[in-house]
Amino acid sequence: MKELKTVPMKTAKVLLGRAPVDAERKHALEAYGNAVKLMQEGKFDKARAAFDKLIADAPVDLRERARLHRQACDRQMQQHGRSFASQEEQYDYAISLLNHGHYEDAREQLDVILKKNRQADYAHYGMAVLHSMTGQTELSLESLGEAIRLNGQNRIQARGDSDFHDILDDPRFTELLYPEVM
Numbered sequence: 001m002k003e004l005k006t007v008p009m010k011t012a013k014v015l016l017g018r019a020p021v022d023a024e025r026k027h028a029l030e031a032y033g034n035a036v037k038l039m040q041e042g043k044f045d046k047a048r049a050a051f052d053k054l055i056a057d058a059p060v061d062l063r064e065r066a067r068l069h070r071q072a073c074d075r076q077m078q079q080h081g082r083s084f085a086s087q088e089e090q091y092d093y094a095i096s097l098l099n100h101g102h103y104e105d106a107r108e109q110l111d112v113i114l115k116k117n118r119q120a121d122y123a124h125y126g127m128a129v130l131h132s133m134t135g136q137t138e139l140s141l142e143s144l145g146e147a148i149r150l151n152g153q154n155r156i157q158a159r160g161d162s163d164f165h166d167i168l169d170d171p172r173f174t175e176l177l178y179p180e181v182m
Contacts, residue, residue, distance in 0.1 A: 024059070028054065028057070028059055028062055029062070031053070031054055031058070032054055032058070032062055032065070032066065034050060035047050035050035035051050035054060035066070035069065039069060039072070039073060039076075042076075044077045045077060045084075045093050047069070047073050048070055048073040048074065048077070049093070049096040049100075051066040051067075051069050051070040052066075052070060052096070053100075055067055055070065087113050087116065087117060087120060087123075088122070090109055090112065090113055091110075091126060094106045094109035094110050094113070094126055097109065098126070098129065098130055098133070103130060103133070103134055106126075106130055110123050110126050114127070119150060121146075121150035121151035121154055122147070122151075124143050124147035124150065124154075125143070125144065125147035125154050125157070125158075127139075127143040128140050128141075128143035128144035128164075129161070129164070131143055132163060132164050132166050132167050133163060135166065137166075137167050137170060140164075140167055141167070141172050141173060141176065144158060144164075144176055155176070159177050159178075
């Protein structure tokens with residue numbers, strides 16, 4: 001009679017197609033569940049941002065599911081339009097898009113804010129960041145200058161903002177941030 005080999009439980013689970021759930025995967029599954037819940041509640045903009053984060057950080061098998069759900073969120077938002085409780089909420093959405101590399105979508109959101117309120121210094125600041133990240137130095141400096149003109153605190157914020165790393169060496173950037181030295 002042939003002797004049966006025993007295998008450790010972890011190996012058995014892998015052999016049976018059920019890998020053990022580690023802490024990282026458990027966190028990703030929770031985030032996925034929360035994103036799906038947001039989608040079911042009709043909060044497509046927040047769900048989309050959550051799926052974007054999963055696409056960047058989750059295990060490979062969850063990334064594809066998150067991509068599909070993100071596409072569904074996009075379709076729903078296009079059909080129903082996006083609605084925001086405030087311009088600040090719309091700004092947060094634009095920055096989320098920007099952080100995930102969706103530059104044109106972020107630009108559209110910031111443009112909408114600025115069309116409604118030309119005095120929205122935070123939207124000008126967001127545009128400055130967007131232009132810096134996309135290599136448009138002139139536009140970045142113009143937007144940052146307007147943001148600072150509207151709210152001097154933006155000067156202080158920009159001094160420590162790594163999103164301006166592409167224009168740090170430009171003397172005009174230094175002049176905007178440190179006018180007292182010039």
